[in-house]
Structure formats: C-alpha cells, structure tokens
Amino acid sequence: MTTTGAAGVEGTGDLCCASVVDAPLSQSEADRLARVFAALADPVxxxxxxxxxxxxxxxxxxxxxxxxxxxxxxxxxxxVLAEAGLIVGHKRGRWTWWRIEPGRLSEVRAAIGG
Amino acid sequence: MTTTGAAGVEGTGDLCCASVVDAPLSQSEADRLARVFAALADPVxxxxxxxxxxxxxxxxxxxxxxxxxxxxxxxxxxxVLAEAGLIVGHKRGRWTWWRIEPGRLSEVRAAIGG
DNA sequence: CCGACGCATCGACAATACTCAATACATGGA
DNA sequence: TCCATGTATTGAGTATTGTCGATGCGTCGG
Incomplete structure (x- = not known):
C-alpha cells in the first residue's frame, strides 16, 4: 500500500505548467496550487x-x-502532506515509513517562478 | 506610504537560509515559513x-x-499578501497601486530547495 | 490464540480564516 | 466647502483547521 492521496507523483492535482508569475492563473490552477501551499502552511x-x-x-x-x-x-x-503529494508512506510490518517526494517540491518551485 | 507589513524586502520575517530540505527546521524558522505559505494557500x-x-x-x-x-x-x-512581503502597495491620489516583490518569491523558492 | 504495539479514524472543542454589508477615512473635483 | 470616489476597517456569520482523548484495525511475539 502506498499512502498517497492520488495516483503517481501527483498528490491532489497536477501542477505542471501553472505559474503564478506568468499569465493569470485559472480558477482550477489556483485551487490546485493553493491546496499544496495549504499543506505547507503549518509550522508543525x-x-x-x-x-x-x-x-x-x-x-x-x-x-x-x-x-x-x-x-x-x-x-x-x-x-495532509501525503494527500498533497509531498511525502509518500508505505507500511512495513507494524510501522509506516515515510519518505519525501522531491519531485513535488520541484513542481511547487516551478509554480512560483523556478 | 508603503503598505508593507514590515521593513524592507522582508514581510513577516526573514526567510534567509531556512530550508525545508536541509537540517531540521527550527521552531521559529518553521513559523516564519508557514506564515508565507499561509498567504499563498488561498486560490483568490x-x-x-x-x-x-x-x-x-x-x-x-x-x-x-x-x-x-x-x-x-x-x-x-x-x-495579507503585503504582510507576507509578497506584494508592495503605495497610494497615489485616491488609488492604491500594487506591485510584486519578486525577491520574496525567490526566498520562498530557496526555502524549498531552490 | 491472545495481548501488546503502531497507526488510522472518530468526535469534540477552540482557534482561525473567508466573506460581505455597513461604516469610517482620505483624497480630489466642483 | 461639499460631495463623490477609492480604499481600509469593523462586525458578524459560516466554514475550515489544529489538537487531543477515545476507539478501532491490523500486525507481530509469545
């Protein structure tokens, strides 16, 4: 089992090519981006x-x-982080092990003008 | 008047050198970062x-x-965006004009492994 | 098979956030 | 000076979020 919210690298939604600094974001692009930022918007x-x-x-x-x-x-x-696609977890025995999904952070970086 | 939350390029707080992917974030670094992400966590x-x-x-x-x-x-x-340091506004006559603060987005990008 | 352990889910509560109508403030024109 | 206009602030309603105790579920050891 992979405790990812959705399929593949994408968590809540694909971020590809949506950029804040380019043409005005569409409603749905803004929704998808906001969901990832919301996952990052907590210090814990x-x-x-x-x-x-x-x-x-x-x-x-x-x-x-x-x-x-x-x-x-x-x-x-x-x-929350897994549903945003930022980490991936899988169970091994009694434990759940988490690892980062670096590609997702790259997508976010690209979305703010990387 | 410059409708920025705080002084200079920094909005709520300095982000310099705080990176999610490096050593574990301190409490205060996480707080400052989270505030900026919270500003970005709304589609509007x-x-x-x-x-x-x-x-x-x-x-x-x-x-x-x-x-x-x-x-x-x-x-x-x-x-909210101004207090996060992401935009800057100043009044001219009856109107308030806003412009982006590109350096702030760069700081955020660096904080997620730019 | 049973108990201990790790994790996820549920229910509840306080705190925060988004939104708008109403109002206050400031500026410029007549 | 007076009024219209653009913006900020206030107050209220609703929705969302962070947190924890209690509980449920799956897994391993004895």
Whole structure:
C-alpha cells in the first residue's frame, strides 16, 4: 500500500505548467496550487517535512517526540502532506515509513517562478 | 506610504537560509515559513498575485472584477499578501497601486530547495 | 490464540480564516 | 466647502483547521 492521496507523483492535482508569475492563473490552477501551499502552511508540518527529508525514510513513531505532538496529530499531518503529494508512506510490518517526494517540491518551485 | 507589513524586502520575517530540505527546521524558522505559505494557500490570493505579477503595477479597483470578490474582501487579501512581503502597495491620489516583490518569491523558492 | 504495539479514524472543542454589508477615512473635483 | 470616489476597517456569520482523548484495525511475539 502506498499512502498517497492520488495516483503517481501527483498528490491532489497536477501542477505542471501553472505559474503564478506568468499569465493569470485559472480558477482550477489556483485551487490546485493553493491546496499544496495549504499543506505547507503549518509550522508543525514544515518541521515534519524537514525531518522526513533529512533521513531518506522515517517511521511515524519517530516523529511524535521531535514534533511534541500526540500520535493522532502526527498521523493527521502525515496524511495532509501525503494527500498533497509531498511525502509518500508505505507500511512495513507494524510501522509506516515515510519518505519525501522531491519531485513535488520541484513542481511547487516551478509554480512560483523556478 | 508603503503598505508593507514590515521593513524592507522582508514581510513577516526573514526567510534567509531556512530550508525545508536541509537540517531540521527550527521552531521559529518553521513559523516564519508557514506564515508565507499561509498567504499563498488561498486560490483568490494566488490569482490576485498572478494579476499583480502580470502588470508591473495594478490598482485595487481593477482586481474586484477578475477576482469576483467584494471590495472589502479584495482589500483583505492584498493586506495579507503585503504582510507576507509578497506584494508592495503605495497610494497615489485616491488609488492604491500594487506591485510584486519578486525577491520574496525567490526566498520562498530557496526555502524549498531552490 | 491472545495481548501488546503502531497507526488510522472518530468526535469534540477552540482557534482561525473567508466573506460581505455597513461604516469610517482620505483624497480630489466642483 | 461639499460631495463623490477609492480604499481600509469593523462586525458578524459560516466554514475550515489544529489538537487531543477515545476507539478501532491490523500486525507481530509469545
């Protein structure tokens, strides 16, 4: 099982070629982009993301302590990030391991004029 | 008057050298970053930003129609973007003109691994 | 088979955000 | 000076979000 919100690299929606600095964004492009930014708009999720990015793979159980949040809260945040396509998780035994999806961050970077 | 939330290029706070993909973000770095992402996490504001970016300078009065929002709502969104340091406005006569602050978007891009 | 463990989901609550009508403020023209 | 115009602010209603305790589900060890 891959705990990704949607298929492939794309989380909530494809970001390709939608750029804030180019022609005015369409309604739907803005919606898709806003969803990814919303996932990044929480300090706990940003720290979670940086923890995942720092270790190639990390277990949910190793996130509660550094984030100082309860297990349900951590689970909520991983879900949000996964649905945005920013991280991917898969279960192995009793544990869920998360890794970053670097391509997604690149898409975001491109969308703001990368 | 420059309708920027804070001094200089920085809006809510300096983003320099805080990167999601490098070492774990500190609490305060995450807070500052999250504030900027929160400003980008609304589709109306993203379209507003793209309208501003497309024209070197644009009047508030020319935003209501394309955004299909009331004047107070547009004013609210411009304020949020300005406080995040993403746009800058100054009054000229009766009108307020907004322009993009490209450096701020660059900072955000760098923070996600640019 | 049973209990412990890791994780996801549910329900609830407080805090925040988006929106608009009403109002206040400031500027320029007559 | 007075009024019209563009913008900002206030107040209120609704929706969304972050958080946690309680609970459910799947997996491993004994």
């Amino acid at each position: 999720r940003l720290r979670l993301l940086s923890l995942v990015a720092a270790q190639a793979e990390i277990c949910s159980c190793d996130l509660e302590a550094p984030l100082a949040r309860s297990q349900p809260t951590v689970s909520h945040h991983t879900k | 504001r993203l379209r507003l930003l793209s309208l501003v970016a497309a024209q070197a300078e644009i009047c508030s009065c020319d935003l209501e129609a394309p955004l299909a929002r009331s004047q107070p709502t547009v004013s609210h969104h411009t304020k």
